[in-house]
Amino acid sequence: MxxxxxxxxxxxxxxxxxxxxxxxxxxxxxxxxxxxxxxxxxxxxxxxxxxxxxxxxxxxxxxxxxxxxxxxxxxxxxxxxxxxxxxxxxxxxxxxxxxxxxxxxxxxxxxxxxxxxxxxxxxxxxxxxxxxxxxxxxxxxxxxxxxxxxxxxxxxxxxxxxxxxxxxxxxxxxxxxxxxxxxxxxxxxxxxxxxxxxxxxxxxxxxxxxxxxxxxxxxxxxxxxxxxxxxxxxxxxxxxxxxLLPAEDILDIGSSQSMGSSDKALKIAVPLLQRIANFDDLDPLSVEPSIDLTLVQPGDVMPVDADVILIPGSKATISDLGFLRQQGWDADIINHVRRGGRVLGLCGGYQMLGNWVHDPYGIEGKAGSAEGLGLLDVETFLATDKTVRQVAATTADSGVLVSGYEIHIGRTRGNDRDRPLLMIEGRPEGAVSPSGLVAGSYVHGIFSSNDFRSAFMQQLGGIQSQLNYDDMVDExxxxxxxxxxxxxxxxxxxxxxxx
Known part of the structure; x- marks a missing residue:
């Protein structure tokens, strides 16, 4: 000592x-x-x-x-x-x-x-x-x-x-x-x-x-x-x-999962993008006893029995949008929604769900635009200014407290933003489709909030979270x-x- x-x-x-x-x-x-x-x-x-x-x-x-x-x-x-x-x-x-x-x-x-x-x-x-x-x-x-x-x-x-x-x-x-x-x-x-x-x-x-x-x-x-x-x-x-600690490498999350487990109440599928970023969003989900977090490798198809497809953040949204299409995941995601499945996009994943991603200044490479998945009626404009901040929010539909952070380049606008996912200091944040099946947000770390994660699980399958994530990490x-x-x-x- x-x-x-x-x-x-x-x-x-x-x-x-x-x-x-x-x-x-x-x-x-x-x-x-x-x-x-x-x-x-x-x-x-x-x-x-x-x-x-x-x-x-x-x-x-x-x-x-x-x-x-x-x-x-x-x-x-x-x-x-x-x-x-x-x-x-x-x-x-x-x-x-x-x-x-x-x-x-x-x-x-x-x-x-x-x-x-x-x-x-x-x-x-x-x-x-x-x-x-x-x-x-x-x-x-x-x-x-x-x-x-x-x-x-x-x-x-x-x-x-x-x-x-x-x-x-x-x-x-x-x-x-x-x-x-x-x-x-x-x-x-x-x-x-x-x-x-x-x-x-x-x-x-x-x-x-x-x-x-x-x-x-x-x-x-x-x-x-x-x-x-x-x-x-x-x-x-x-x-x-x-x-069980927050992972620095996405492979550390993958190695901790019982992939394809059939005894879990909820299955969440995550496409492994080439430039996946801020994947700490997955850490709390990976240790939830009732969740089977399936990391979908390049070359594989999205599991048809997934309850949710979660499109994570990306360091290069337009490039990863192209990669997603190369894998055929765009069709998998669209068909998933047609079957009544849910999709959540975070940060870059949120941008991909919209109609277009515009890069007029060449932030990610050559200036231009890329067509999105069209599952949210929004479009994103990449710009040189970068948003980096911690946030305290509530869910727009039920007022559940959420804490997280934003790290992104880009501004998103469009009709589906009239149905926000979150409220931050009275300001609407994110977007939800008219069907309620597709949602997107710029806020990372939302699943670390026990109340939000529990409400998310309850809404999907009537499952109550028994995990206090922050206490677990501290212990x-x-x-x-x-x-x-x-x-x-x-x-x-x-x-x-x-x-």
Whole structure:
């Protein structure tokens, strides 16, 4: 356990610790969330930080910007409101070779990967500005790297891993994922390819996602220690409940589902768009005991027994509208409505349901227009201004309270907006078809609201939700913190951080 009394912010720099991975998807985000909750439970003021993230799953912050969803979860683990300083650079892929760049919460522009590679070093002052501001408000800052420092071909101008660690002069713990195999080689190999200055910043390593008896890897720990001269701080067993936490990768949601289950009361089908964005809308639905959330893969057809087809957000609405048609999903969705099935579109999905999506300024590529699915009598005009805000709303038909957020480029107008889905401060939001079978909204996160989700389920099939989603997430974060404290040398980790 960490003794808060040994730390005095008046006579030493803010303690910091950076978690980097020997590869991608080694569990850094969840591990940082657990460390944040552990130190917060010791009475410390904790802040998460990720210099650069790449994700289309963004969160709106209380200060009016957007950051990666993982950092919003980490802020929740710290029991503080998320801020743009927690993730000052966010890359949101728009194509296979380009991304929208978000800097300190605001749209900075769009760049191809090669262009960004030569530009990213110029963002380091903005990154350090955010980091230093966080340090002034915290007893400890837990930093998450991106990808792997072993990608030394990207070291020049790096702001995500060792480039940031050097600039901030903070210690690093390297994480290896044993579930993938080859963990000894990945950790030892990382040390071999790093230059001495970077390697010297790595003070320890840990093994993550171990299944079975951890004693079986004692010799493996000794081998890594002897080759790298780093301290091993523990072996973290597989934490199954991590699948219930908000997912950063859509594949994490897919792997947690009992796909095609026939014993669930409601089936919700979600087409996996190429540029799917803000899919945290699916997280509460994925853990509802009565809901079978089916993620429809490219090449598959929409299940005819679905109660609802939910078209999610997209980072490239016109491109994904074309992709949806390529898969034949447009016909599936239209036939679903003809059979009396329901469709809900969120953000980009809402835009696709209309008659047209216009892009006169070439926001998503070549200027032009694309015909929508025609299931809502609305049309959308994409523009350069971007709406990013947290919202409190009520349902237009029954006044059920809803909280969520908006992140979108575009304005939607048309006759079906006269039947809004929500009301925000007296303003109508979204649209509903005359039949009531099709609805759309720009508000993300609505299913995290227990009352809304329960009303939604009740309306569809008379099913009452028994889940308090926010309480469940909070309880899992506490369990994760306890799991980490049980299996890792927290005294050594706290000492490395400077506590």
């Amino acid at each position: 960490v003794d808060h009394a040994v730390f005095s912010p008046t006579d030493k720099p803010t303690p910091c610790l950076m978690i980097q991975g020997a590869g991608s998807n080694v569990g850094k985000s969840v591990l940082v969330a657990g460390l944040c909750r552990y130190f917060a439970n010791q009475g410390l003021t904790v802040r998460p930080f990720k210099p650069q993230n790449m994700s289309n799953n963004a969160a709106a912050t209380s200060d009016g910007g957007e950051i990666g969803r993982a950092q919003a979860l980490q802020a929740l683990a710290c029991r503080v409101a998320a801020s743009v300083d927690m993730n000052p650079v966010l890359l949101k892929p728009e194509t296979d070779t380009g991304a929208q760049i978000i800097v300190q919460g605001k749209r900075f522009g769009s760049m191809r990967a090669k262009e960004y590679g030569t530009h990213k070093a110029t963002l380091l002052p903005r990154v350090m500005d955010s980091f230093n501001r966080l340090c002034t408000t915290a007893d400890i800052v837990i930093v998450e790297g991106a990808g792997s420092p072993a990608e030394v071909n990207l070291r020049a101008g790096d702001i995500a891993n060792m480039g940031f660690a050097q600039a901030a002069d903070i210690p690093v713990i390297l994480v290896g994922d044993i579930d993938r195999g080859g963990v000894i080689a990945s950790l030892v190999g990382t040390d071999m390819v790093l230059d001495n200055a970077d390697s010297n910043l790595i003070k320890a390593f840990l093994i993550n996602k171990f299944r079975g008896d951890t004693n079986l890897f004692n010799d493996g720990m000794k081998i890594i220690e002897s080759h790298t001269k780093w301290d091993g701080v523990g072996i973290l067993p597989w934490f199954a409940d991590a699948r 899992i974060l506490d369990k994760l913190a306890e799991h980490i404290a049980t299996h890792l040398d927290m005294d050594k980790i706290a000492k490395i951080a400077g506590l």
